[in-house]
Amino acid sequence: MGNVFVLDHPLIQHKLTYIRDKNTGTKEFRELVDEVSMLMAFEITRNLPLQEATTETPVTEATTQVLAGKKIGLIPILRAGLGMVDGMLNLLPAAKVGHVGLYRDPETLTPHEYYIKLPSDISERELIVLDPMLATGGSANDAIHSLKKRGAGNIRLMCLVAAPEGVEVIKQDHPDVDIYLGAMDDKLDEKGYIVPGLGDAGDRLFGTK
Numbered sequence: 001m002g003n004v005f006v007l008d009h010p011l012i013q014h015k016l017t018y019i020r021d022k023n024t025g026t027k028e029f030r031e032l033v034d035e036v037s038m039l040m041a042f043e044i045t046r047n048l049p050l051q052e053a054t055t056e057t058p059v060t061e062a063t064t065q066v067l068a069g070k071k072i073g074l075i076p077i078l079r080a081g082l083g084m085v086d087g088m089l090n091l092l093p094a095a096k097v098g099h100v101g102l103y104r105d106p107e108t109l110t111p112h113e114y115y116i117k118l119p120s121d122i123s124e125r126e127l128i129v130l131d132p133m134l135a136t137g138g139s140a141n142d143a144i145h146s147l148k149k150r151g152a153g154n155i156r157l158m159c160l161v162a163a164p165e166g167v168e169v170i171k172q173d174h175p176d177v178d179i180y181l182g183a184m185d186d187k188l189d190e191k192g193y194i195v196p197g198l199g200d201a202g203d204r205l206f207g208t209k
């Protein structure tokens with residue numbers, strides 16, 4: 001079964017509070033999502049492998065450590081996942097970015113894929129799927145299926161806020177996928193919104209409501 005990690009770093013939790021606030025406007029919302037994504041990237045990269053190197057300091061030769069060059073792929077789920085890409089790239093500048101376009105039908109809550117474009121070598125990369133919201137889990141579930149169908153083997157999922165229902169879906173369908181969250185919320189409402197949540201992440205990021 002995949003692991004679920006709630007990243008409880010105080011800076012992440014503090015910024016998440018302002019992301020949730022209904023009085024936070026689009027510009028500030030976008031900046032906060034960017035910042036929290038960077039902080040989450042810091043936590044999610046904690047176990048990246050290192051290798052030994054030798055470095056000449058001004059004083060002497062030192063045995064040092066450098067990243068072992070693991071290839072990373074960031075996979076934002078459009079639209080809202082786009083808000084998490086730059087923050088991640090700040091810390092992982094060599095990562096490649098693939099896009100999965102999905103929208104959730106507001107009546108049926110079923111996800112519909114409308115776009116996919118991935119790096120050609122996804123099977124060699126450690127992929128991090130990005131979406132601020134994990135609600136019913138349908139969208140992330142479909143995105144992960146799509147990636148696996150195209151050869152991806154190593155996938156993690158990173159979301160700002162999740163409902164228990166969505167986490168359960170991913171755990172059942174993709175027990176190999178670890179999930180990294182800013183917060184695990186209480187439930188879904190009758191329209192499939194996360195409670196207490198933060199509203200519609202895409203609309204708040206792009207000012208479309």
Ligand SMILES: O=P(O)(O)OC[C@H]1O[C@H](OP(=O)(O)OP(=O)(O)O)[C@H](O)[C@@H]1O
Nearest residue numbers: 078079080103104135136137138139202
């Ligand atoms: O877990 P689920 O029940 O599938 O819901 C979560 C999805 O809903 C939102 O996308 P939305 O369909 O609003 O598209 P958008 O990002 O373009 O606004 C959100 O960004 C997730 O992708």
Ligand SMILES: O=c1cc[nH]c(=O)[nH]1
Nearest residue numbers: 135193194199200201
């Ligand atoms: O609460 C939710 C649920 C799905 N999508 C969102 O943007 N917000």
Ligand SMILES: [Mg+2]
Nearest residue numbers: 200201202203
């Ligand atoms: Mg939306």
